[in-house]
Amino acid sequence: MGQPTRGTTGYNRLRRSDRWLVHAPRVRAALLSTAEPIVVDLGYGALPVTTLELAARLRTVRPDVRVVGLEIHPDRVVPSQQGVDFGLGGFELAGLQPVLVRAFNVLRQYHVDDVADAWSQMQTRLAPGGLILDGTCDELGRRCCWVLLDASGPVSLTLACDPFAIDEPSDLAERLPKVLIHHNVPGQPIHALLTAADRAWAAAAGHGVFGPRVRWRAMVESLAAAGYPVEPPRRRLRDGVLTVPWSAVAPL
Template sequence: MKPLGSITRGTTNPNRLRRVDNWIAVHLGGLLGGAEDPLVVDLGYGASPVTAVELRSRLSRVRRDVRVVGLEIDPERVAAAAPAADPPALEFRRGGFELAGLRPVVVRAMNVLRQYDESEVKQAWSTIAQRLAPDGVLVEGTCDELGRLASWVTLDAAGPRTLTLAASLSTLDSPATLAERLPKALIHRNVSGEPIHGLLRALDEAWRANAAYSAFGPRQRWRNSVEAVRAAGWPVLDRPARWRLGELTVPWSAVAPRLSSPYS
């Protein structure tokens, strides 16, 4: 089957996806632990296999026999990644949204849809979700070059489930900068009248209102900011232990686009 999709720019860096990997290990660890075949796909790993290698290492702490397959459309990238392979634990193959015929329990697709039009996102989500193992999950999003700002959506066969915003608190100037790294489905929706705009504004206002907590460190400031966002009525998920890491997760229904898109 011909790979579905377009070749990405391929930019990557070591530890760029550390935040999403650790989130997957915690939130999808139970899914991996109970899977008959603990197969994970790193879709569009880029010009270097480093993030796939790191994903396998991090998830092996959850389940030692986890298998990671890195998929790339560009055959030259697949060939370049071959020396890093360690079958069956880590392999690299040519493939795209069709997942090369695999049925993974988890797919990580970071910085893949960023180059697509918003109108193409729904079809890409659907194509991948249809090829997941039963109860499988797609984690799709974007991050900056160093992984200091990131966001991702989780989806299954029924559709989007959650949105997570994540930041390196030691370098965070303002939560408003997270708008630059929203998933493709939301990055053009940071406008008045859209829920994601309201969430980012509430978080930014809370961050400024809790500036005094900076004396106790950025984690305390972020935690109090997230608590303020929740008190304002946003359905924030998870516990304070996750908030302190610079995360905020909400149900997709809280941020799903409402207005007609100029890209549809």
């Protein structure tokens, strides 16, 4: 179920979302609580490199995880390799019941009206406690945004970037998931969040002498102090990460 996408990909393009997945408490709990965890990488593109990278990183959490790359384009299906299986499939997930689905740079190429149905198709096929990551990134993976969903609906939104690759946080707006990108207008919560982030970024300019990563962290702390429900950074990451509950950005 679905339609072929462009299939562009690249080595290490999804490293930021992979790092987040490996350390996100809810994702780790889902992987560790399942007897035989299956993870689906949906729409891996013309090359399977990001699926293989995902498998290698998730094995640091759960060595016995089974990762399956699915492509709707038959010509892109490759033989199994490095302990990872590949097959033909779309939003029906090829009949699998995964604990985690990663669909990166897939729904961005669909019409916004198709998003809800695609989410529903995947949600009904999740294992108990399963999760979905619907995300978008630029060609080099320096600017990324993703929504985490469970069987009930969206849980959170994460913005992630190389702080050296932005002038201000709202530069990430061009990579918002399809469900949000058309709502980045005045009066909508996602626009308010990005505007507040830009203001906090500007106010933290003095921290820039220590580098943009320190400035990003100061921005996040400023947003939290102002009452935004941001998740505290796990540690001093190389990535700039900002995660908020879905309720903080859900379209009105």
